Amino acid sequence: MSSENIESIVNRCYEHGFVTDIATESLPPGLNEDVIRAISARKNEPEFMLEWRLQAYQQWLEMTEPDWAHVNYPPIDFNAISYYAAPKSDEDRPKSLDEVDPKLLETYDKLGIPLHERARLAGVAVDAVFDSVSVATTFKGKLAEAGVIFCSFSEAVHDHPELVRKYLGSVVPRRDNFYAALNSAVFSDGSFVYIPKGVRCPMELSTYFRINAANTGQFERTLIIADEGSHVSYLEGCTAPMRDENQLHAAVVELVALEGAEIKYSTVQNWYPGDENGVGGIYNFVTKRGDCRGDNSKISWTQVETGSAITWKYPSCILRGANSVGEFYSVAVANNMQQADTGTKMIHIGPNTRSTIVSKGISAGRAQNAYRGLVKVLPQAHGARNHTQCDSLLIGKECGAHTFPYMEIKNPSAKVEHEATTSKISANQLFYCRQRGISEEDAVNMIVNGFCKEVFKELPMEFAVEAQALLNVSLEGAVG
Amino acid sequence: MKQTALSLPALRGVVESMSDDGLRPAREAALRSLDTRGLPTLRDEDWKYTDLSSAIAISNQWLKNGAPAASDDLQGSIDEITAAVAANWLIVANGVIDDTRFTPGDAIDVERFSATTAPIVADRALADLNVALLQDGLRIRVHATPERPLGILVIDSANDAAAVSQANIEICVSDNCSAEIVEYHASVGEGDHYANTIVSLDTGYRSQVGYTRIQNRRIGHVFTGRISAALGTDSTLDMANYDIGGGLVRNDVDINLAATGAAANFNGLYLVGDNQHIDNHTSVEHRVGPAVSSQEYRGILNGSCRAVWNGKAIVFEGADGTDATQANHNLLLSERSEIDAKPELEIYAEDVKCAHGTTVGQLDETALFYLQSRGIDKMQGRQMLTHAFAVDLVSRTPVDATRDAVNALVSARLEELIRVQAQ
Numbered sequence: 001m002s003s004e005n006i007e008s009i010v011n012r013c014y015e016h017g018f019v020t021d022i023a024t025e026s027l028p029p030g031l032n033e034d035v036i037r038a039i040s041a042r043k044n045e046p047e048f049m050l051e052w053r054l055q056a057y058q059q060w061l062e063m064t065e066p067d068w069a070h071v072n073y074p075p076i077d078f079n080a081i082s083y084y085a086a087p088k089s090d091e092d093r094p095k096s097l098d099e100v101d102p103k104l105l106e107t108y109d110k111l112g113i114p115l116h117e118r119a120r121l122a123g124v125a126v127d128a129v130f131d132s133v134s135v136a137t138t139f140k141g142k143l144a145e146a147g148v149i150f151c152s153f154s155e156a157v158h159d160h161p162e163l164v165r166k167y168l169g170s171v172v173p174r175r176d177n178f179y180a181a182l183n184s185a186v187f188s189d190g191s192f193v194y195i196p197k198g199v200r201c202p203m204e205l206s207t208y209f210r211i212n213a214a215n216t217g218q219f220e221r222t223l224i225i226a227d228e229g230s231h232v233s234y235l236e237g238c239t240a241p242m243r244d245e246n247q248l249h250a251a252v253v254e255l256v257a258l259e260g261a262e263i264k265y266s267t268v269q270n271w272y273p274g275d276e277n278g279v280g281g282i283y284n285f286v287t288k289r290g291d292c293r294g295d296n297s298k299i300s301w302t303q304v305e306t307g308s309a310i311t312w313k314y315p316s317c318i319l320r321g322a323n324s325v326g327e328f329y330s331v332a333v334a335n336n337m338q339q340a341d342t343g344t345k346m347i348h349i350g351p352n353t354r355s356t357i358v359s360k361g362i363s364a365g366r367a368q369n370a371y372r373g374l375v376k377v378l379p380q381a382h383g384a385r386n387h388t389q390c391d392s393l394l395i396g397k398e399c400g401a402h403t404f405p406y407m408e409i410k411n412p413s414a415k416v417e418h419e420a421t422t423s424k425i426s427a428n429q430l431f432y433c434r435q436r437g438i439s440e441e442d443a444v445n446m447i448v449n450g451f452c453k454e455v456f457k458e459l460p461m462e463f464a465v466e467a468q469a470l471l472n473v474s475l476e477g478a479v480g
Numbered sequence: 481m482k483q484t485a486l487s488l489p490a491l492r493g494v495v496e497s498m499s500d501d502g503l504r505p506a507r508e509a510a511l512r513s514l515d516t517r518g519l520p521t522l523r524d525e526d527w528k529y530t531d532l533s534s535a536i537a538i539s540n541q542w543l544k545n546g547a548p549a550a551s552d553d554l555q556g557s558i559d560e561i562t563a564a565v566a567a568n569w570l571i572v573a574n575g576v577i578d579d580t581r582f583t584p585g586d587a588i589d590v591e592r593f594s595a596t597t598a599p600i601v602a603d604r605a606l607a608d609l610n611v612a613l614l615q616d617g618l619r620i621r622v623h624a625t626p627e628r629p630l631g632i633l634v635i636d637s638a639n640d641a642a643a644v645s646q647a648n649i650e651i652c653v654s655d656n657c658s659a660e661i662v663e664y665h666a667s668v669g670e671g672d673h674y675a676n677t678i679v680s681l682d683t684g685y686r687s688q689v690g691y692t693r694i695q696n697r698r699i700g701h702v703f704t705g706r707i708s709a710a711l712g713t714d715s716t717l718d719m720a721n722y723d724i725g726g727g728l729v730r731n732d733v734d735i736n737l738a739a740t741g742a743a744a745n746f747n748g749l750y751l752v753g754d755n756q757h758i759d760n761h762t763s764v765e766h767r768v769g770p771a772v773s774s775q776e777y778r779g780i781l782n783g784s785c786r787a788v789w790n791g792k793a794i795v796f797e798g799a800d801g802t803d804a805t806q807a808n809h810n811l812l813l814s815e816r817s818e819i820d821a822k823p824e825l826e827i828y829a830e831d832v833k834c835a836h837g838t839t840v841g842q843l844d845e846t847a848l849f850y851l852q853s854r855g856i857d858k859m860q861g862r863q864m865l866t867h868a869f870a871v872d873l874v875s876r877t878p879v880d881a882t883r884d885a886v887n888a889l890v891s892a893r894l895e896e897l898i899r900v901q902a903q
Contacts, residue, residue: 068525379815392825392827394827394829394830394832395830396830397797397798397829397830398797399828399830400826400827400828401825401827402824402825402826402827403823403824403825403836404822404824405822405823405824405838406820406821406822407819407820407821407822407838407840408818408819408820409810409812409818409819409820409821409840410817410818411812411815412812412813412814412815412817412842413842414812414840414841415839415840415841415842416838416839416840416841417837417838417839417840418821418823418836418837418838418839419835419836419837419838420823420825420834420835420836420837421834421835422825422827422832422833422834422835423832423833423834424830424831424832
């Protein structure tokens with residue numbers, strides 16, 4: 001491959017970098033009780049939610065920002081962030097897609113998420129989150145027929161307060177960690193899913209998050225409850241337009257799987273990673289946790305992380321029910337100045353619980369990519385089983401790949417295995433492909449895709465295609 | 481959890497009462513440094529699983545009571561150990577150097593810290609504690625290939641009162657020499673004891689070092705020991721660590737690969753039973769390449785006990801041609817045992833091959849059934865399978881002279897461990 005060619009690919013701009021010019025109605029920057037009251041009031045929340053937020057805020061004030069992750073960034077000024085932004089059209093929210101602001105639809109088009117087409121062809125109901133308020137929800141009727149509740153968090157607070165009260169904070173408590181507490185205090189909106197007993201959700205549910213207005217923190221809150229014997233697959237995709245200042249994203253995702261239920265949660269995260277000098281980009285500090293509360297339940301996390309300046313998240317499973325299963329499949333790509341510290345926690349509490357971890361890290365440019373994981377087997381978890389595999393691929397001389405796996409085993413009948421490898425793309429593999437007439441760029445692509453295949457095969461079809469495309473954009477030509 | 485603090489005023493009192501020799505400035509500097517650093521607590525990432533409270537409590541008691549009596553009661557044990565392993569023995573008994581059994585020869589020079597003005601390095605809190613309370617240290621230079629292995633026996637006794645001892649040894653192996661070294665730790669007595677040891681090893685150009693370290697202290701006695709090795713160009717270090725005894729034990733093995741062509745191969749076996757907590761922390765710094773490191777640690781746990789293994793490999797920028805492997809395998813045989821394992825890799829170079837593997841499991845029931853079907857009783861079958869898990873590392877001891885002794889110690893300890901399970 002000619003060096004010009006490499007350069008043009010390496011310097012390829014962030015394709016999703018644009019700003020939609022819609023007037024937004026924001027609160028002034030800063031955080032105090034009044035801001036929280038204002039957020040709560042604007043959303044017409046019942047008293048219990050306000051109480052909950054204020055308690056979280058008090059707890060957050062007592063906490064200190066964690067610094068143990070393998071990432072570096074300048075200190076965040078939490079008082080310089082505006083904690084609420086909603087598109088102006090909030091007053092008269094659209095009833096159908098036709099009523100949606102065409103500019104907004106254009107935004108999604110640029111992102112490659114044509115709502116109509118996608119919704120119709122793929123049979124996916126999309127609860128699109130634009131900044132902090134849901135603006136369009138499709139296929140509600142079909143879901144309602146099955147008894148599935150799929151709505152924005154704010155709607156759920158009004159329409160299903162009993163479910164919200166019962167499950168909110170039951171997986172990720174308010175004071176779980178610094179960013180979870182912050183999120184609990186100021187969360188703007190998010191998605192709420194409830195699958196009733198024995199129901200197999202008739203379609204895959206999907207939400208697109210998107211951070212738009214400058215200087216607005218995005219504090220999403222997602223809560224998914226799968227009642228006994230139900231099944232749901234949930235897709236989450238994220239992109240953010242180009243901004244020079246770093247933007248904070250501190251989301252919380254809580255999953256509850258009751259007896260025999262199964263939740264599959266897939267994420268493709270492609271937020272703006274900053275430019276090649278590390279200017280701009282999203283700080284993605286997210287708490288995601290699933291609770292296999294009932295026997296024979298299953299929670300599966302699949303993530304493809306290609307964006308964000310800093311990614312700091314550990315989708316976890318608490319395997320409480322007997323025979324419950326936790327899975328974590330991850331591809332994390334860090335290029336240029338990106339930093340990623342990601343992994344999972346599998347807490348084995350119930351007997352015969354099983355977990356699988358497959359993590360693939362790819363580092364290129366001057367990026368730092370770390371896997372951090374915990375497998376904990378408690379004394380009562382007889383017959384617990386874990387297999388962990390984390391592999392790292394290095395592309396370039398200045399990047400770093402790190403693994404920090406913790407294993408804490410307190411039961412003698414547990415079987416735990418962990419293996420990890422780190423290597424670069426082998427010259428032999430490249431040579432073999434070249435010798436068969438495959439261009440260097442295609443060869444690298446093939447090798448990287450092969451490296452990630454174990455994870456991609458876990459993704460729903462349309463996500464897998466997008467994920468491969470994202471990977472190619474991020475990495476093509478990084479090896480010359 | 482709040483950790484008891486070390487009584488610094490009492491420590492200062494003891495340090496001031498120690499003999500006014502050449503070590504005094506180093507002791508005082510260490511005391512000041514300890515004051516600022518403070519001993520590690522559970523909040524320190526490297527000490528997350530190991531609580532030094534008992535070591536601190538013993539130290540405080542000892543500081544209050546003053547130094548214990550002489551070490552006459554140790555002669556029997558010393559005779560036994562030195563007879564079991566044929567080596568040229570240097571002994572540190574209750575922190576006091578005893579070179580009466582050492583035959584000075586052409587190959588090895590020995591001098592005491594107090595006899596020279598060379599600086600004494602203390603780069604962390606436990607080293608500060610060591611230097612502050614150090615009676616004297618040994619500086620050993622191997623400048624030709626010795627006929628017999630060099631033996632270093634650190635042995636302590638604690639009878640009625642709590643006791644604390646320090647040992648500090650620097651070993652330098654010159655260019656083109658090969659040396660076999662045995663580091664042996666033992667202790668006797670009913671009382672509480674805390675021993676804190678530092679060994680630093682420097683290997684010269686193209687030197688070869690075989691190093692066997694046996695820790696067989698009394699169950700219940702506290703031990704923290706560190707060995708740091710800096711490897712020279714094209715030199716090899718072959719090391720084996722055997723943890724048989726001890727109560728709270730923390731071993732730190734730090735390997736620095738700052739010269740090309742160096743190879744470090746180190747293994748460890750820990751046999752952990754009731755009332756034991758054995759923590760092995762290893763760290764390998766690949767500063768240049770090509771260089772090779774490989775480590776394999778195996779543990780057998782039975783009874784109310786805990787083991788920790790934390791293996792870290794850091795590959796620095798530019799250390800291309802690094803090949804680093806880590807393996808840790810554990811047999812967990814009791815409901816009251818816990819293993820905390822953490823293999824870490826930090827890689828900042830590109831052309832590297834790094835891999836680690838960790839497993840935790842129990843004896844294979846099918847294998848046990850097979851043995852039983854052949855007329856071997858269950859207990860014996862367990863013994864055989866457990867022994868088979870350990871024997872691989874026993875046979876790899878790099879110092880031939882220790883082979884029989886290690887074998888005997890491991891077999892005896894395993895028999896004890898398995899018997900406990902059968903009861």
